[in-house]
Amino acid sequence: MARRAFPSRSRIRYGFDNLMAHGTPVLIGWLSLVCLAIVLPASVALVWADREAPRTASGRVAAVWVSVGRTLRLGGEVGPPLYVLMSVLLALVALLFVSALVSLITTGLNERLMALRLGRSVVLEKRHTVLLGWSDQVFPVLTELVAANANQRRAAVAVLADRDKVEMETEISGHVGGTGNTRVICRSGPTTDPAILARVNPEEARAVLVLPPGGPGGDAQVVKTLLALDAAGRPSGDRVVVAAVRDPRHHLAATLAAGRSGHVLGIDDIVARLLVQTSRQPGLSLVYQELLDFAGDEFYVVPAASLTGRTFGEALGAFATSSVVGLVRADGGHALNPPPGARIGEGDRLVVITEDDDTAVPAGTALPVDEEAIVTARPRTPATERLLLLGWNRRAPLIIEQLEQYVRAGSTLDVVALGGTATAHAVRATAAGPGRLRVGFHSGDITEQRTLARLDVPSYDSVMVIGDESPPVDEDTETDDRTLVTLLHLRAIEEAGGRELSVVTELTDDRNRLLAPVRKGADFIVSGRLISLLMTQISENRHLAGLFDELFTAEGSEIHLKPACDYVLSGRDVTFATVVEAARRRGECAIGYRLRAGASTGPAYGVRVNPDKRGAVRFGAGDCVIVVAEG
Template identity: 85%
Template sequence: MAWRAFPSRSRVRYGFDNLMAHGTPVLIGWLALVCLAIVVPASVVLVWADRDTPPTSSGRMAAVWESVGRTLKIGGEVGPPLYVVMSVLLGLVALLFVSALVSLITAGLNERLMALRLGRSVVLEERHTVLLGWSDQVFPVLTELVAANANQRGAAVAVLADKDKVEMDVEIAGRVGDTGRTRVICRSGPTTDPAILTRVNPGLAKAVLVLPSGGQGGDAHVVKTLLALDAAGPPSGDRVVVAAVRNPRHHLAATLAAGRDGHVLSIDDIVARLLVQTSRQPGLSLVYRELLDFAGDEFYVVPAAALTGRTFGEALGAFATSSVVGLVRADGSTVLNPPSATRVEEGDRLVVITEDDDTATPADTVPPVDEEAIVTALPRTPAPERMLLLGWNRRAPLIIEQLDQYVRAGSRLDVVALGDAATAHEVRATTTDPDHLLVSFHSGDITEQRTLAGLDVPSYDSVMLIGDESPPSEGGTETDDRTLVTLLHLRAVEESARRELAVITELTDDRNRLLAPVRQGADFIVSGRLISLLMTQIAENRHLADVFQELFTAEGSEIHLKPAIDYVPTDREVTFATVVESARRRHECAIGYRLRAEASIAPAHGVRVNPDKRTKVRFGAGDCVIVVAEG
């Protein structure tokens, strides 16, 4: 009774499932019976309906047998019993052979398709770029590589990650879009296994990028991947390896694992330094954004044969559409902003900012310089600063250390963060000399309006907003969410005070920058995108590693935005060549300017990097010249 309680369809399905469970021999027997039950009656109908059907019953039965034999591919021969049996046997053997052959071909194709879907085949590309690991940084890296390879044929990027190949293909198509001439090839597997690494053929690659991973063990995974890359075998050419670690404590281990040809970026150090630099020079983040992506002008290393024997000062004015900022010596050493009297020797190359590597050619005539427009800057005495740091994360102690190196004695930094986070790092952060930089902590939730209302935010010279580290159960998205809420409150403070605040904001996801409730041209440091751009630039030109090393360390030259009035008058038009010459006399390399009147106009926001030296510009109050100079 219980069996009949179920619908007929369910009973049929249940009976079929039981039949399938009996194994292959039973299935073959039932299949044969079903075929005979259909073929034999159909053959009888065909024979009896045929106009030329034999008149006798034995003849008709023979015709039915022949029809069944042709349909089932077993011959259907007539004659003596032995002859019929042997013909049927040969037919069954042929049928078995063909069926087995079809099954083998089908199984082979399925196995190959499954291997392709799983991303386990070997990449046979040469001089390609390899990305190891998977994170949100994959997408900006791929976007920049596509832009860099736009004028090259046969460019390829191979991605290896412990992730399903189809999922990687779908995400790349959605986030990167059309890759133009660059083919993106995804392979699946752990990046820490040397045998698996051979799937992307790293030995023949021109560059290998080891992307930083999230989580507590991200840096350890980067180090293991670098060791696996070394164990996979030496490269056959001049391959460059670029990696990034988050914690500065792991930088040395990663550098040792990367080997002599490797370059390892310390994410926290670079982000902390750039946050400090930008907090004291509004607009600096826009300059780096222009220089680091492959849209517009960026750094290149070009031959200097045409300028051999001339001085570096002469080289500064020799290019009309390129800005010279340094030298790469014949021995491979890089010097940014060397003294003007430095001679360009045979084998040296120039570090320039230009649109492409083939646009850096000396001008036929030196761009004109207006000697009367060159002014001497009046000395300025730096004043103590009052700064506000909103939020706390692992980079906060590094930020305080960097500030201590920059600010004037008597400066003050107020830190506002959740009590637990601030207290945990208070001892380390206040190890600075209080007579030089006094650090004070205030417990409070920066996402609450009343916390900011009690700070008198407009009274500070600069404000740094960094992401509060989320609890272990949360992700980076929640960090940016809190930052966006705080920015809403800061905008309300701006509107109430009727003045712009000098705010530099740290985000983890570049997509959230578009949601930020701030004025056009505000300063943002998106850590993931910044490191992605740096890694891509070095992967395309290994000599830029030394350039960025100097720009992002305390020693040597850096990029500065300085008042235009210190270089040329503000009441007349001058060529940019005149600005370059004025900067040269101050031992600086001028690479552009920023116009305050255009600060709210996208996409440049008043920033002009590498303008034509023959063009004229009239500076006004608040305008800046962008220079490479020692701090």
């Protein structure tokens, strides 16, 4: 067999690799030989080229030694052999000491820089906000925290996740941008280790948010993180802990792990409730968007000292630029839309909708109310409804349960999804037993036009499109992608029939909302963003937790869009204070309105929350008043 020939370059590299493998002593020896092989000939050339060099051979040899010694930092001393030997020895000792010192300093700096890069140093901030975990919700939460801290001189948010620190900082910079007065600090490590949690100093934090990671096992990760947070140590102040889980079955475990200072949001429950509420009240998602982010007006809890002893009904008209919606009692209890005759006690506080926590200032004078413009609403008999649910996922049973609590007996719901027998059994199991809602199932792919064509979609009072998790035709297609295709077909049906459909859509990624082929001002429930907004609001004010619990249930008070003609005369200029008074007489809190004429014009799409009560507005057909009311 012929011997394989290797090129010279490969042989040299192979020899160099073998040389490096011999260890440090051999490397030092070879390095010394290479240095001498370069420095010695160069020094000889320099001496022989120097016109002022000694003429004798011994003199030139001494000059060469001086040049070599100075180049290699050996001093280059001349004289008796013992003197030269000792000078070289001292020079070598000095060189060894300096080299070792430089090496130690370099190693220490590298270790420190690596520790900083890995995010292992301890955060020393106090009264900061801590985010535990990493998901797409990090970015809307940080965006809202930056907006909430805009009027704070120094604010800090510490993020702990099992990711590279530099990668986290890069992604945050790309998604959030400038953070203004808020400093964002990233630390790396598992959130389920109490020792690692100490890196973000949770004991000194004013709020801790535990973000639900995506994928299977996310709820278990949240529960373990809450347990680790409890094991990490007791908080030094009035810290609030906010977490979220997806599956309702894990809500109780997470609540127990969060402790008394914790509040756990059930993602699937809240999304299902808001989908149902919005399907029956178009435009409601726009109202919640305005109330939950920090860009405009939102909920605050403010002192009510100036109104002590007065009734809640009187407090409704006491503020010109803030809308009163509830009470927080001195003992910590809360009441959303309490009876108008409820007395405000010592130490009670008001729940208001206002621009900021320092803008809730009583007007001082009576607000203008036009008594002649107030009307008495005629009772309306609720009608049966035909509803359409396109898609099936783990939230679908919750949606059906919620609809049971809202609709009139005799209403129908048709479910269309893939999955055949398995999905049909799931639908029937959910709707089993006597109820006010009759549920039917149709097997079909909601992304196909022929499936929707068989349904007579315009005949339905409301259409809900949810992320279809039944077995897809193409497994590589994302849930939101299928939803967008379904919306394309619904838009074609709208254009063909010349009728506007009442559609509410569930999305998982807020970026896809901009791609949705629907009319402007359409209703979207983006689950990740919605939960992010709720978590941020509660982290900024713990008293809002109970308020949100009531808003998203069928019991108690919630937000409604009701015909404006039930409150004031149409076609007549009235102050919003008049609308507030008309709502008060019905046991409701008016917080804004939606004008039909602006329903397709952004960015508000006709929604006006917390208008100045002294300003005038004229309502017409199709306009609505936004109220907090029961039922």
